[in-house]
Structures are given as C-alpha cells and as structure tokens.
Amino acid sequence: MTAYDAVVIGAGPNGLVAANRLADAGWSVLVLEAQPEVGGAVRSDRELDPDFVTDTFSAFYPFSAASPVLKALDLEQHGVRWLHAPAVLGHPRADGTWALLHRDREVTAASLDAIHPGDGKAWLDLAQWWDGIGDDLVRALLSPFPPVRAGLRTGPGLLRAGGLEAVRTLLAPVADIAKERFGGEGGPLLLAGNAAHSDIPLNSPGSGLLGIMLAMLGQTVGFPVPEGGAGRLSAALSRRLTSRGGVVQCDTEVTRVEVSGGRVTGVTTADGERVAVRRAVLADVSAPALFDRLLRPDDVPGRVRRSMERFRMDPGTVKVDWALSGPVPWASPPDHAPGTVHVAPSMEALTRATQQLEVGVVPADPFLLTGLMTSSDPSRSPAGTESMWAYTHVPQPDGFIADAGGTITGRWDHDDLERMGDRMQEQIERHAPGFGSIVRARRVLGPLELEARDANLIGGALGGGTSQLQQQLVFRPVPALRGRPETGIAGLYLASAAIHPGGGVHGACGNNAAQAALRHAALSGLFSRSR
Numbered sequence: 001m002t003a004y005d006a007v008v009i010g011a012g013p014n015g016l017v018a019a020n021r022l023a024d025a026g027w028s029v030l031v032l033e034a035q036p037e038v039g040g041a042v043r044s045d046r047e048l049d050p051d052f053v054t055d056t057f058s059a060f061y062p063f064s065a066a067s068p069v070l071k072a073l074d075l076e077q078h079g080v081r082w083l084h085a086p087a088v089l090g091h092p093r094a095d096g097t098w099a100l101l102h103r104d105r106e107v108t109a110a111s112l113d114a115i116h117p118g119d120g121k122a123w124l125d126l127a128q129w130w131d132g133i134g135d136d137l138v139r140a141l142l143s144p145f146p147p148v149r150a151g152l153r154t155g156p157g158l159l160r161a162g163g164l165e166a167v168r169t170l171l172a173p174v175a176d177i178a179k180e181r182f183g184g185e186g187g188p189l190l191l192a193g194n195a196a197h198s199d200i201p202l203n204s205p206g207s208g209l210l211g212i213m214l215a216m217l218g219q220t221v222g223f224p225v226p227e228g229g230a231g232r233l234s235a236a237l238s239r240r241l242t243s244r245g246g247v248v249q250c251d252t253e254v255t256r257v258e259v260s261g262g263r264v265t266g267v268t269t270a271d272g273e274r275v276a277v278r279r280a281v282l283a284d285v286s287a288p289a290l291f292d293r294l295l296r297p298d299d300v301p302g303r304v305r306r307s308m309e310r311f312r313m314d315p316g317t318v319k320v321d322w323a324l325s326g327p328v329p330w331a332s333p334p335d336h337a338p339g340t341v342h343v344a345p346s347m348e349a350l351t352r353a354t355q356q357l358e359v360g361v362v363p364a365d366p367f368l369l370t371g372l373m374t375s376s377d378p379s380r381s382p383a384g385t386e387s388m389w390a391y392t393h394v395p396q397p398d399g400f401i402a403d404a405g406g407t408i409t410g411r412w413d414h415d416d417l418e419r420m421g422d423r424m425q426e427q428i429e430r431h432a433p434g435f436g437s438i439v440r441a442r443r444v445l446g447p448l449e450l451e452a453r454d455a456n457l458i459g460g461a462l463g464g465g466t467s468q469l470q471q472q473l474v475f476r477p478v479p480a481l482r483g484r485p486e487t488g489i490a491g492l493y494l495a496s497a498a499i500h501p502g503g504g505v506h507g508a509c510g511n512n513a514a515q516a517a518l519r520h521a522a523l524s525g526l527f528s529r530s531r
Helices: 013-024 061-068 069-074 107-117 118-141 147-158 164-169 176-183 186-195 205-220 229-242 289-296 302-308 348-356 414-429 449-455 507-530
Strands: 001-007 030-033 087-092 098-101 245-249 256-261 263-269 274-283 316-324 338-343 368-372 388-396 439-445 492-494
Touching: 001 256, 001 289, 013 030, 013 229, 013 507, 030 069, 030 176, 030 205, 061 205, 087 164, 087 186, 087 368, 098 107, 098 186, 098 205, 118 176, 118 186, 118 205, 176 186, 176 205, 176 348, 186 205, 186 348, 205 263, 205 492, 229 245, 245 439, 256 274, 256 289, 274 289, 289 302, 289 368, 316 414, 316 449, 338 492, 368 414, 388 414, 414 439, 439 449, 492 507
Parallel strands: 001 030, 001 274, 030 245, 087 338, 274 492
Antiparallel strands: 087 098, 256 263, 263 274, 316 388, 316 439, 338 368, 368 388
C-alpha cells in the first residue's frame, strides 16, 4: 500500500496551493484529480474553435493579483505572465455612454463625470478612502478565521477611515452606498455590477463590501489574465509542486475518505486503490461531496451532519462562449477597450434580476458578466478576431420556480440552453447591433455541463456555497465548523471554496487548510516528545 504524509483531493487552485504549502514544509504530497487535467475551475480549452483559446470557467483574476498567498508562491518563475486589457471594466448604457473602470483613477472619474458631473470626485474620494484600508482588509479577509493578527493591522486603518462609519459602509447594501455617494447612474453601475458577481441581493448587507472591494481591486491591481489562457495559471501551480517533489495524478477519482478511531487514515479511489496517509487528507471538494458522499455517515460528527441539512448552494450558471470573426461592433465604442463588460439595461433591471434569482425565477433581462479575452491577451485568437464569453446566474436546478421570459423549463437541457444563449446574445445585440453576424462558433454550457466538468460546481454554482451573510465568516460552510478548515475528524481538512473566505481564485482556502494541518502536526510532535 502506497503511503504519503498527505493526500490532497482535487487539483483546483485551492488544492494545488495547499499541496505546495505542504511540500514547502518537507511533506510528501500526492494530489488526486478526477478530471484528465489539473485546474478545477481554472482551465482553458480549444474545443469551440481550434484557433481560439477559451477559458472554460473563470477568466479574470483580481483576487490572484491581490492575494498574499499567491504572491508568496512566485508563480511568475514557473511560467505565469500577467496581461491587462486597456481598461479594466465597462458598463454600456442605453444612451451610448459608458461607465468605465480604468486602472488610472482619473480616467475612471472622467467617465463618471461625463454621465453626471461631480460623480468623478465622488469616485476619487472612495478610492482614496480604500487606499487607507484596502490592503489590510483584503489580507484580513483572506486569513484563517478568526483573523486575529490581520485584524489588529486593519483596526488603525478603519479608525483613520472613519471608525464605525467605515464599518457601517462596508456592511451596508451596495444599493444604499450607491445612492449615498453618487448622483448619477455610472458609479452605482460599477459598484453594483461587481457586487452582482455573487448571489448577495443588491439591497442586502454584504453586497456593499463585495462591490467596493472588487471595484477597488480593479482600480488598484486591475483584472489581469494569464497569457495563453487560465490553464497556464494552474499549470504553473502544478509545475511548482512537482519541482518540490509533489506528485499529481489525474483521471483518479477519490470515492472514499477512510477514517478509523476518529482519525483519517487514507483514501480509496474509484479503481479500488487505497492510499494511506501518515498525517493528513486535505479535501478541495464541495462540502456536500465531503460530508454526504466521501465520508461514511457514522464518521461525520453529529453536529456537522445536522448543520449540513441547512447548507445552501449559490445559484447556478449558464455560460456562453463565442469565437468572433471580428471585434464586438459596439454602437458607441468606449474610449478605452475594457476586458470585462457588465451588461444590464439599468440599475433597476440589475436589482430586479438579483431579486428574481433569490426567489428561483430566471430573469427575462439577465445581468451578464462578459469577457473579451483577445482584447486582454492577443494570443487567445487570430489577429482581428475576438475570443469572448458571457455568463449569467440562474436558479439552482432544484430551486427553479419559473422563467420571467416564459421560454425556459428549468430542465437545462439542450433546448433550454440554446434559448438562454439566444436571450443572452440579444442582451449584447442591444449595445452591439450586428453581433450575431460575426459569431463564428458558439458553445452554451449550463448547470449540468459545468458540474460534469468540475464536480465542485454543483448545479453550476461558482462560489462553493452562498455568499450571503448567514453562510459567511464563522458560519461557513456551516456553524458547526466555525469558519475553520478542521472537520471534527483528526487529520481531515476541508480546503475548497466551501470554507472561509469562500469563492475567488486567491488560494486562501487551500492555504488556510495547509496551515491548520501543519500546525496540528507540529503540536502533535511536541506532545509526543514531551511524553
């Protein structure tokens, strides 16, 4: 029987970060991945068109650029080269103007002043406010929970930024923050569009923090992409690991985590192979997969099993990929080409779409998050063309109530996906007449296809569980775990986006799990030597 110090289940970014941290500490590490290649939701492919690189899932990485975890791994030495589009993000409006987020904050401010005089200064004031707290706040949010050390660093900045008033701002709904700070629609669209990356309703607490944080990360570090495709980032993590003696084995599904006497002892794969562990198993898998399938019911602590009955996934996703024969024919092109474009007719429509999702309704006018990848990285497709995608959130398959547009059944079969793809394409046509005529190839991936390509994306959910406050911080993924990677089983750690701090390619979930494993191993060694 093969034995390692640690087995990591899943070669997504969190699993690979965890494995790298353990290998750096001198542990022997085996990573087992069910898919044919590493990456989880950080992969790219050429199946749409062999001349086009398509990011299969995630594509832009502001959290990666800001993450101290990934910075410490020095992935540029292992083949990652970060690129930026001319502008970070744009939101076209019905009158042809654009709310534009540019890494030069003066350019951002000018775009907002063109929509409503005075909003540029309001944006600059917000950016200056963020300058005083942003770095420490991001570090605290990515630290193990509770973030005692990082929290102490954040405190003085919050006091200088306004004390309780600053905390109130961070906890307020993004819709309220937008109304308080801006007179026009440009600033609110930038903040609310970023908040809508998650499933927090725009009028709910928590949406303001996410909207401000993503917008300000765009302002400070941008929304970078790895040259050559998202898969290059995962490949660099894998190369770094193997250079330190770690082993990665793909096409190997783990079907059981073995426990004896309350301690993890190994894993069993689908082909019946058993791998023993001397120290730990770190599971970069969804919370339901670990507690409902990989563990025997009797091995799951009762308090965890009871808490999991209330665990809630985030919404599903429909993603459309296009190979375009030319640039997007915007009716009124922006002054600087953005890599990311948010599409929603208005703040009202954006708010309505998030509210409909909350009650299980597919929006008739869905909010689109789109990516223009060749504009960001010319290597993604032939000169003069564009590799583009868009995704929108939809209710989980088992939570579908109705379709506000009247054509979607909720089965998310081929017909549903094509109808939804048409609806999303029509949203873009409103701002880019003739868009359909330059579509060279199209692929629509729905909740079922996304989960088939990455089992962590249950029903097409991208965040590992809802981002709403009742399942964040100490409540993530369930109150019984108190926001920690420890599972209640000695030597077994949850290392996916299911744990604090949740979704995003920052590596913090894997890093925090590895830190816990190393700390417990050190304590165990001290205890053994003291006897």
